[in-house]
Amino acid sequence: MKNSFKDLKLEELVAKREELRKKFFDLRFKMVMGHVENPLEKRTLRRSIARLNCLIGMRDRQAKA
Numbered sequence: 001m002k003n004s005f006k007d008l009k010l011e012e013l014v015a016k017r018e019e020l021r022k023k024f025f026d027l028r029f030k031m032v033m034g035h036v037e038n039p040l041e042k043r044t045l046r047r048s049i050a051r052l053n054c055l056i057g058m059r060d061r062q063a064k065a
Helices: 010-033 041-064
Strands: none
Touching: 010 041
16 A cells, blocks of 8 residues: 555645545544444544545645656
């Protein structure tokens, strides 16, 4: 899953980031309520969002140059 984002277009990256952010928010809410099956999913989602942010930043810098 680490490298699965590299072949996406910028618009797809932004959409995927928003989807993962919503999923992360919902997971955080479920963790507070105490109904989470896999607590390590929070870490993987956070890291995936960070990867997407890096790729989006790289694509923005390439487009400006």
